[in-house]
Amino acid sequence: xxxxxxxxxxxxxxxxxxxxxxxxxxxxxxxxxxxxxxxxxxxxxxxxxxxxxxxxxxxxxxxxxxxxxxxxxxxxxxxxxxxxxxxxxxxxxxxxxxxxxxxxxxxxxxxxxxxxxxxxxxxxxxxxxxxxxxxxxxxxxxxxxxxxxxxxxxxxxxxxxxxxxxxxxxxxxxxxxxxxxxxxxxxxxxxxxxxxxxxxxxxxxxxxxxxxxxxxxxxxxxxxxxxxxxxxxxxxxxxxxxxxxxxxxxxxxxxxxxxxxxxxxxxxxxxxxxxxxxxxxxxxxxxxxxxxxxxxxxxxxxxxxxxxxxxxxxxxxxxxxxxxxxxxxxxxxxxxxxxxxxxxxxxxxxxxxx
Amino acid sequence: xxxxxxxxxxxxxxxxxxxxxxxxxxxxxxxxxxxxxxxxxxxxxxxxxxxxxxxxxxxxxxxxxxxxxxxxxxxxxxxxxxxxxxxxxxxxxxxxxxxxxxxxxxxxxxxxxxxxxxxxxxxxxxxxxxxxxxxxxxxxxxxxxxxxxxxxxxxxxxxxxxxxxxxxxxxxxxxxxxxxxxxxxxxx
Numbered sequence: 001x002x003x004x005x006x007x008x009x010x011x012x013x014x015x016x017x018x019x020x021x022x023x024x025x026x027x028x029x030x031x032x033x034x035x036x037x038x039x040x041x042x043x044x045x046x047x048x049x050x051x052x053x054x055x056x057x058x059x060x061x062x063x064x065x066x067x068x069x070x071x072x073x074x075x076x077x078x079x080x081x082x083x084x085x086x087x088x089x090x091x092x093x094x095x096x097x098x099x100x101x102x103x104x105x106x107x108x109x110x111x112x113x114x115x116x117x118x119x120x121x122x123x124x125x126x127x128x129x130x131x132x133x134x135x136x137x138x139x140x141x142x143x144x145x146x147x148x149x150x151x152x153x154x155x156x157x158x159x160x161x162x163x164x165x166x167x168x169x170x171x172x173x174x175x176x177x178x179x180x181x182x183x184x185x186x187x188x189x190x191x192x193x194x195x196x197x198x199x200x201x202x203x204x205x206x207x208x209x210x211x212x213x214x215x216x217x218x219x220x221x222x223x224x225x226x227x228x229x230x231x232x233x234x235x236x237x238x239x240x241x242x243x244x245x246x247x248x249x250x251x252x253x254x255x256x257x258x259x260x261x262x263x264x265x266x267x268x269x270x271x272x273x274x275x276x277x278x279x280x281x282x283x284x285x286x287x288x289x290x291x292x293x294x295x296x297x298x299x300x301x302x303x304x305x306x307x308x309x310x311x312x313x314x315x316x317x318x319x320x321x322x323x324x325x326x327x328x329x330x331x332x333x334x335x336x337x338x339x340x341x342x343x344x345x346x347x348x349x350x351x352x353x354x
Numbered sequence: 355x356x357x358x359x360x361x362x363x364x365x366x367x368x369x370x371x372x373x374x375x376x377x378x379x380x381x382x383x384x385x386x387x388x389x390x391x392x393x394x395x396x397x398x399x400x401x402x403x404x405x406x407x408x409x410x411x412x413x414x415x416x417x418x419x420x421x422x423x424x425x426x427x428x429x430x431x432x433x434x435x436x437x438x439x440x441x442x443x444x445x446x447x448x449x450x451x452x453x454x455x456x457x458x459x460x461x462x463x464x465x466x467x468x469x470x471x472x473x474x475x476x477x478x479x480x481x482x483x484x485x486x487x488x489x490x491x492x493x494x495x496x497x498x499x500x501x502x503x504x505x506x507x508x509x510x511x512x513x514x515x516x517x518x519x520x521x522x523x524x525x526x527x528x529x530x531x532x533x534x535x536x537x538x539x540x541x542x
Contacts, residue, residue: 041391041392042388042389042391042392043391044391044394044395044396044397045396045398046396046398046400049400309385309388309389310381310385312388313381313384313385313387313388314381314384314385
């Protein structure tokens with residue numbers, strides 16, 4: 001019976017979706033706080049410390065401020081697209097969270113609940129599809145503003161994301177040849193209690209990392225919002241919470257691309273140096289799931305820190321340098337990595353005989 | 355040309371070596387530098403909670419002084435107003451009536467005494483001009499207000515708290531000058 005819907009599945013997925021969406025929103029909120037604190041610490045400053053103890057309430061104050069600002073829609077803008085832009089940016093940023101395995105499974109009310117919203121068997125392709133949609137939000141927003149600086153920023157973002165997506169995809173092909181699957185859950189499962197993929201694909205990881213920086217429009221690839229050249233970049237004309245959505249989308253993108261990187265290369269929710277299978281048998285599935293979730297979270301926070309660390313260290317690329325790096329260095333490197341990996345896999349299948 | 359100092363550093367115009375063109379080692383070096391700054395001591399002082407010590411000759415907001423019995427010392431002679439280069443001080447004199455001896459030290463007193471803090475340049479000439487030690491510059495500063503008229507300080511704002519009725523507030527207003535009671539901190 002195809003119509004016999006299991007309502008429990010429906011409910012548990014709904015709860016999971018709400019948890020993931022609100023979770024990534026809260027984490028994005030606190031990434032802004034973390035960004036300011038990390039920037040301050042790296043520059044011998046103190047950072048926000050007025051709102052609440054250690055400035056813990058600063059993101060709330062910032063959010064409140066954005067909400068209470070005047071909503072300005074420029075007269076000559078295309079109003080529908082102007083509003084659509086930030087919505088799309090936010091939407092695509094959130095959608096990636098659907099395929100990331102946040103943990104193995106928990107046992108609640110006698111049911112095994114997988115901690116992944118959708119175990120799509122082409123998970124990583126889905127991620128790519130959604131991420132490349134993200135550029136629409138920026139492009140539409142920049143174009144609808146009817147401002148040349150916004151359009152410049154949007155154009156830069158579009159060309160940058162398209163160029164770096166190529167290298168990103170190519171670097172992943174080598175990884176896919178190694179793991180032999182497209183599903184993120186299977187990829188994480190393959191890394192449980194084995195070598196993490198970073199040790200099998202170090203060059204692939206490096207290329208992927210650089211491309212992830214470019215995809216998130218983070219320094220050194222933040223040409224789309226280069227303040228000193230473009231006023232504010234694609235969100236020059238935006239104000240209030242629509243601007244907030246753009247800024248939020250950036251942090252959600254950062255969070256989720258960290259999650260993707262961790263899942264692909266750093267074993268996802270695998271607890272390092274511990275046999276997860278035995279652990280689950282010893283302390284129960286639920287406790288193991290909690291530990292695994294914490295472990296995943298720790299890895300993600302490290303990557304978030306890396307994003308910020310790089311941002312406050314490295315100056316921005318010039319546009320031609322950006323394109324040179326993307327097309328002339330990263331793509332050939334990724335191809336080289338692919339060929340080498342393919343050769344090694346063939347050699348291994350032939351029991352290391354030529 | 356011969357260098358005039360030994361601080362000259364010749365810029366190398368040689369093309370980058372392969373190692374330098376790899377770019378990543380340089381990035382790692384930079385990141386190591388920024389990371390090391392995480393453990394450096396921060397020079398910031400958390401201002402409202404912590405304050406830097408003032409110099410003993412610091413000139414802040416004016417205070418109208420009282421004697422040990424809590425009587426106002428000012429006799430409205432007007433010397434401070436004459437000395438004031440910014441013409442920030444205005445006053446009106448009044449005669450002490452019988453029965454007011456516990457309020458005013460001498461027979462004449464200032465019924466109105468105003469300092470316009472927007473004009474005041476905190477030079478301290480008023481303190482030097484005063485023959486009665488009735489006005490001095492305190493260690494308080496940074497007044498803020500929403501309106502201009504709030505910057506015209508009257509006697510309510512300027513008078514020091516009564517040393518008998520509110521000894522704690524008095525001591526606080528005296529600040530470090532309590533150590534030398536007749537203190538003209540910036541004299542001599």
